[in-house]
Amino acid sequence: MWIYWTRRSVGTVFPFHKGLSFLVEEQLMEAKRRAVLVGGLAAAASVAGVVGANAVSSGDPATLRPGNEPPDVRGRIHFDQASRDAAADDFGHIVHKTPVAVLTPESSRDIESTVRWTRALRGTVAPQGQSHSVWGRSMTSNGVVVDMSTLRSVRSVESDRVVVDAGAKWSEVLAATLPQGKTPPVLADYLELSVGGTLVVGGVGGTTSRYGVQSDNVLELEVVTGEGRRITCSAHRDSDLFDAVRAGLGQVGLITRATLKLVAAPSSVRRFLLVYPDLATFLHDARLLSADDRFDAVQGAILPSPAGGFVFRLDAAKYFTGNPPDDAALTAGLSDDPARRTASTLAYFDYVNRLAALEALLRGNGQWFNPHPWLTTFIGDSKVEAVVTDELARINPPADLGQFGQVVLSPIKRGAISSPLLRLPSDGLSYAFNFVRVPTTADAANAQRLVDVNKQIYGRVKAAGGTLYPVSAFPMSKNDWRAHFGSAFGRLSIAKRRYDPSDVMTPGYEVF
Numbered sequence: 157m158w159i160y161w162t163r164r165s166v167g168t169v170f171p172f173h174k175g176l177s178f179l180v181e182e183q184l185m186e187a188k189r190r191a192v193l194v195g196g197l198a199a200a201a202s203v204a205g206v207v208g209a210n211a212v213s214s215g216d217p218a219t220l221r222p223g224n225e226p227p228d229v230r231g232r233i234h235f236d237q238a239s240r241d242a243a244a245d246d247f248g249h250i251v252h253k254t255p256v257a258v259l260t261p262e263s264s265r266d267i268e269s270t271v272r273w274t275r276a277l278r279g280t281v282a283p284q285g286q287s288h289s290v291w292g293r294s295m296t297s298n299g300v301v302v303d304m305s306t307l308r309s310v311r312s313v314e315s316d317r318v319v320v321d322a323g324a325k326w327s328e329v330l331a332a333t334l335p336q337g338k339t340p341p342v343l344a345d346y347l348e349l350s351v352g353g354t355l356v357v358g359g360v361g362g363t364t365s366r367y368g369v370q371s372d373n374v375l376e377l378e379v380v381t382g383e384g385r386r387i388t389c390s391a392h393r394d395s396d397l398f399d400a401v402r403a404g405l406g407q408v409g410l411i412t413r414a415t416l417k418l419v420a421a422p423s424s425v426r427r428f429l430l431v432y433p434d435l436a437t438f439l440h441d442a443r444l445l446s447a448d449d450r451f452d453a454v455q456g457a458i459l460p461s462p463a464g465g466f467v468f469r470l471d472a473a474k475y476f477t478g479n480p481p482d483d484a485a486l487t488a489g490l491s492d493d494p495a496r497r498t499a500s501t502l503a504y505f506d507y508v509n510r511l512a513a514l515e516a517l518l519r520g521n522g523q524w525f526n527p528h529p530w531l532t533t534f535i536g537d538s539k540v541e542a543v544v545t546d547e548l549a550r551i552n553p554p555a556d557l558g559q560f561g562q563v564v565l566s567p568i569k570r571g572a573i574s575s576p577l578l579r580l581p582s583d584g585l586s587y588a589f590n591f592v593r594v595p596t597t598a599d600a601a602n603a604q605r606l607v608d609v610n611k612q613i614y615g616r617v618k619a620a621g622g623t624l625y626p627v628s629a630f631p632m633s634k635n636d637w638r639a640h641f642g643s644a645f646g647r648l649s650i651a652k653r654r655y656d657p658s659d660v661m662t663p664g665y666e667v668f
Contacts, residue, residue, distance in 0.1 A: 227269035231262035231306065243284060243301040248629050249527045250603050251292030253664070255282070255301040264378060264386055264412035267302055271410070271660060272384030274300050280663040281382075283410045285323055285350025290530050290629040293405070293664035294353075302410065304352055313338065316418055317375055322352030322411040327509070329416070334505060339421035341367040345455075346511050352411040356662075357627050358403040358578040360588055362453030362473065365446060365568050371402035371575040378413035382656025386412070400651035403578040405626060406662030407648065408655040422475035425507040426483070428499050430470040430492035435548075437491050438468035438565075439541060445472060446567040446585055450486055456587070458544075458563040460553035466563075473507060518560065523594055527603035531591040531610040532625040534568070536583030539620040544589065547613060556606065557593055564590035577644055579623040588625065589617065626665070637667045 227233075234240070235257050244254040256279065259270050271281050279299035286305070287294060295301065304323035310332040311319040318333055318340075326340070327347040333339055342361040344354055355377075359370025367373060376390040379401055387409075389398040400408045428451075432438040438456065445454045453473040461467045470492070474481045483499060502510075518524040535543050544565060551557070566588040570580050580586050591613070593606055610630040618624075624640055626632075638645050652659075652668055659668055 227266075227273035229259070229261065229266040229269055231266045232260050233270070233300070234258040234260065243287075243303070244295060246284075246287040246289045246292060246294060247528055248290030248292065248530075249525065249598075250290070250529060250607065250629060251295065253292055253295035253297035255296050256299060258301045258303055260303045260306045262306070264307070264380060267380045267410060267412060268384050268386050270300055270302065271380055271382065275382065275384060275658050275660045278658075279660070281410065281660050282662055282664060283322075283352065283406060285353035286325065286348060288346075288349055288353060289664070290528050290627060291631070291664075293627075293662070295664050299660075299663075304350060307412065308350075311413075313418075317415050318418055319413065319415050320351055321413055322350065322355075324351050325349065326351065326354070330505065330508070333418060334421055337421055338418040339504070340370070340416050341373050341419045342370045343508050344370065346515075347509055348515075351414055351416070355402060355411055355414060356404060356406045358573075358575055358625070360568070360625065362455050362471075362566075365454065365572055366449065366452065368572045368574055369403070369578060371578070372573060373417040374402060374414055375417060376415040377401055377411055379409040379411055381409040382658060382660040385655075396647075396651055397655060399576050400648055400655070403575040404648060404651075405577075405665045405667060407665065407667050408651045409661060420477075422504050423477040424475075424480070425502050425504055426474045426476060426481050426486070426499065427502060427507060428470075428472045428487065428497060430472060430487075430490060431496035432468040432470070432492055435468055435541060435544060438470065441470060441490050441492060442565075442567045442587075443537070443585065444489065445470070446569060450474070454567060456565040456567065458548065458565055460557060460562075466548060466553075475504065514560065518594065523558070523560070523596060526595050526598045527600070529593050529595075529603050529606035529610060529629040531593075531613055531628045531630070533589045533614060533617045533622050533628070534580050534586045534625060535589045535617055535620065535622040536581030537585040537587070538583050539581075539622070540565075540587050540589070543617060543620050543622070546616070555602075556609070557591070558595050561594040562592050564588055564592060577641065577648060579640060579642065579644070581621050581623055583621075589622070590625070632666065634666065634668065637665070 239258045240254050243258045244252045259266065261267050274281050280296045281300050281302060282294050282296040283302045283304050284294045307321040307323040308328060309321045310324055310329060313333055313336050318329060320329055325348050326343055329340065329351065342359065342363050344359055344361050355371045355374060376388060377398060378386065378388050379397060380386050387394055387397060391398060401411060442456055445451055451472040452475045455471045457469050459467045459469060474486055480501065568586050568588060570584050570586055573580060595602060607630050610628060614624060641648060
């Protein structure tokens with residue numbers, strides 16, 4: 157249910173959605189906690205010599221004294237309504253939480269100071285990169301949002317690695333590495349996401365079956381923990397923190413810098429769109445192509461057909477430099493419809509940036525700004541046909557997906573993934589099974605309907621041994637998260653107690 161609550165201390169009214177278990181007692185506890193934090197931040201603004209509703213700190217260093225003075229920052233801490241309202245929205249446009257303040261840091265030292273200050277005031281800290289969450293996961297209503305977009309430098313490019321600030325977008329990383337003939341081995345389909353934002357959830361891409369997720373391809377991370385300590389970690393140094401941060405949903409610390417693996421970048425891509433008459437034939441080829449690795453990237457989609465029903469399609473890409481690959485060898489033994497097969501050759505960047513045209517279209521027609529109640533899961537190969545068949549029978553494509561929406565069904569080999577907190581089914585081959593919904597309306601009731609549908613679908617996927625890729629639009633309880641992480645929850649809990657004992661970091665997931 158939707159509960160509207162007037163927060164008189166900050167003068168806003170906005171909705172919270174926490175499911176049927178939302179209790180009045182939680183509202184009262186939250187109000188008391190916020191009163192302490194708001195009072196401290198208001199006093200800080202006053203001491204900084206700033207007055208009025210649009211107060212912004214001077215940015216001058218000051219001694220940290222909770223409730224009296226602002227933290228030692230060279231960036232800016234914004235208390236004005238416009239900054240706070242901007243941080244209260246995300247790509248989902250479903251959940252809204254207004255923070256008390258927004259930090260635009262100049263360096264990771266600003267983040268350290270702000271985390272210590274906010275922790276002392278019993279508040280929380282939520283990092284935002286490009287705000288591409290679809291369920292308010294990068295928000296806080298009783299603390300400070302850290303706008304990571306001001307920390308976006310690409311610092312060095314070497315033969316096998318690149319060092320970048322966590323607020324850098326993947327498109328900006330590529331702009332620095334491609335002139336050197338290098339690329340990260342795994343890229344998300346949408347390049348305008350931030351590096352830190354994808355590493356904390358894993359980061360699935362077309363080459364995941366070969367190289368793992370993006371968080372598997374990190375050599376070193378600089379992290380500000382929930383205690384406000386800056387620690388550089390890797391597989392060989394503070395490895396418990398390294399493993400708790402990668403795909404750890406930001407629960408123990410905030411990534412400020414990352415050292416990423418690089419591989420040789422191809423100059424071109426030979427791309428095939430393979431069309432299938434039914435799910436069984438589609439899955440036959442998905443398994444075949446996963447087993448023999450003839451393509452570098454294989455992704456699947458189920459698209460609503462204008463004539464009714466669905467079109468099943470595999471998008472297979474072969475990277476190359478110099479002579480093009482042999483088309484006959486690449487398509488040998490496939491069961492797609494040859495008459496509907498299309499092949500093209502693209503420059504590597506044009507291929508990895510292929511969603512830019514769709515983004516431009518959706519921004520142009522306004523649908524980019526509608527709610528995005530997406531669902532992202534994994535289903536094992538042993539159950540995929542039964543589960544997908546059942547779910548396709550349940551949906552009404554125009555209402556549930558929209559004209560530009562689709563159901564993603566992409567094969568992923570479990571053995572390629574090593575980030576311990578990314579949860580996958582036990583099968584050796586799994587599928588990313590996602591509902592990419594692009595509603596044609598901003599209607600809140602329709603968005604809520606699809607959120608409820610997401611929860612139901614996840615329940616059925618979970619019952620079939622599937623798991624969640626946690627960038628989905630529906631609420632999760634603490635017990636839900638414990639079940640999600642399963643045997644890995646103990647590892648995350650230990651890291652939480654060590655690095656964020658006051659439960660400061662990234663409250664939007666509501667894991668702890």
